[in-house]
Amino acid sequence: MRYYIVTGEHSGDIHGADLITEIKKIDHQAHFWSCGGPLMQKAMGAPCMVNATEMAYMGLDFLKKFYKLWKLLEYCKQSLIEYRPNVVILIDYSGFNMRLASFAQHNGFQIYYYIPPKIWAHGAKRIERIKRDIQKVFSTLPFEAAYYREHGFLNTYYVGNPLVKKVSSHIINPLFKKENALDQRPIIALLPGSRIDEVRRILPIITAGAAHFTSYQLIVAGLSHLPKGLYQTFNATNIKVVFDQTYDLLAAAQVGIIASGTASLEAALFNLPQIVVYKTSPLTHFIYKRITTIDCISLVNLLVGKIVVPELIQHELTPQNLRKTLTMVLHETCNQQLSIYHHIRNILGKEEAPLQTAKSIVESIKTHISVNHKKGTDA
Template sequence: MLAGEASGDILGAGLIAALQKRYAQVEVVGIAGPRMQALGAESLFPMERLSVMGLVEPLKRLPELLKIRRTLRQYFIQDPPDVFIGIDSPDFNLGLEESLRSAGIPTVHYVSPSVWAWRRGRIKKIARAVDHILTLLPFEADFYREHAVPVTFVGHPLADDIPLDVDVAAARKKLGFSSDDQVVALLPGSRGGEVRLLGPLFLQAAKWCHQRRPELKFVLPAASADRRQQLEAQIAEAPGCADLPLTLLDGDSQTALAAADTVLIASGTATLETMLMGKPMVVAYKMAALSYAIFSRMLHTPWVSLPNLLAQRELVPEILQNDATPEALGAAILQYFDDPLLQDQLRREFGELHQQLRRDASERAAESVCRLLASREAS
């Protein structure tokens, strides 16, 4: 089992726990984060070595990444597992899966690459690389069925974990906010590169909003100790931001989201978490100019955020790259405070999407893996 970043570690841990219910003994080896390791997974390399963002940036680390993949391929071919499960990280995992499948090892890919959105030609490689693919979102499974790739829609573990009714009062009490406070959560991402590009922008957007609504308060969860240090430096350096009514947290993003009225957030998995928490949001993103130039030309969908993709229409504003200015982000945030009916409508629609994704994902994923193993044994 191989996870390349924190979200994959969460999925992997859930799948390991579900497999352990079905088998008396489960040995997991590959690349694992702390949650997977806590359940007994052995990590042959630090997971952080695979966490690279963008299109151009991974090229700088390509020799190291290729060496890791070669080592893993040799390791698993010499000591074949019952099944190899690649969790997300498609650019790394699919090549490894293809090699292992050619060597007779059953392969599962957990989390669909965004092949329906860009680089659609990858569907041919996916078909060669995997015996089965597990998708978190329903429209992804439809795409694979159209291309005759064995697939199971398992739902999303976050939809299982997050309650349908979030306890806002408890979250606000924990963070020291009153029920009357107007709170904006800022989530500029979990990777250093994301925070480098989005952190100062989000802080300036908060400043812009606060100048117009001095009653606003802000909460900013740092994904790790390194991100906290990075954010603290940005707060100190950003003109006029040191005096913002800003609560900086160590992790605890769900508490920050639960306490917030609205959220300014980087595009990514966290937008799904925010939707499941029922929070109106403004989605923003920036990447290196060359990466964005390549990415934007390859995109086959008008949306990038998961709420909009799930709804297949624009539920929440997406403000990207050069359009992402403090003024544009700030105006979109304040629109929610000016229009309570819009907030209520979004919460209703988010609740409906939450129900669609609430499928006991880890158990369904484990059941699919078990069926694959059983079919291989029968043949």
């Protein structure tokens, strides 16, 4: 069968690669057209037709890339008509993907959404578009699946969270410190995000705030798909960068300072006390505050419905505030976070999201093909 998969940015590439791997185990004749990154390309054993790294942006920074994104969207539409897949699978990246979904629905394609639009954060206005254009939603957050169903989209399924298995199956490198020339001081892990603009805005502030803790070594989780020059923004001698070893860093650290996103949940699954931070452009933040309906942004806090992990967002993210909050976490609230992490594992359960999603997609396509074939025979 033919699968047309579209995502954007680094996290979507990770989830897309895992889903492709599971689909191939079930459907040995699977063929893919994809917009993705290097991990999806490796999973398919074939090139992605669109490079998702070209599509990464932060907030209103998409205006800088508007023409490029519009051209990519038009290319995806044309390719969809030419490829004629059995199913369109959209992964995260809702601004782009919902526009593509509208086109795909108009042209009669089956459309499934894995890691759907976060309507619970921005209000349920978009639910009508989702009802119109999407046949099934596969959610990786239990409260999100419940929200969709409560607002009338009943074909929503909680399939488990992919990070649970990814973290539990990670084999920790026992030589992590030695191979990276780290000393024996405890580690503060700094995760400034996976987008260029995130790192530019966040990394200088968190290194300035944490550099005061000289009895610790500060280790930045670098990503090799970003320009290395992004990580050369500090002079403190107790700061180092390690590339593409985030899980080993989270496992070795005593505390983390983490840009909001999936990394905060990964830190929780590694039992790492943390502070969640975020900073975007003033205009983006101004608009965000007027459209959002939630009081916190960390996935840990959203899952338990209260503030457990401290959040320093926008103007609150200063070196002084970070220093004060980090002192509090290290000496006062560390155990409180650790006790909540056990509860989060129970909430997420043990279902393997890529496997469950792949099974449901393949079975749904077969049923759809069978029904259409029967209709054609009866006619």
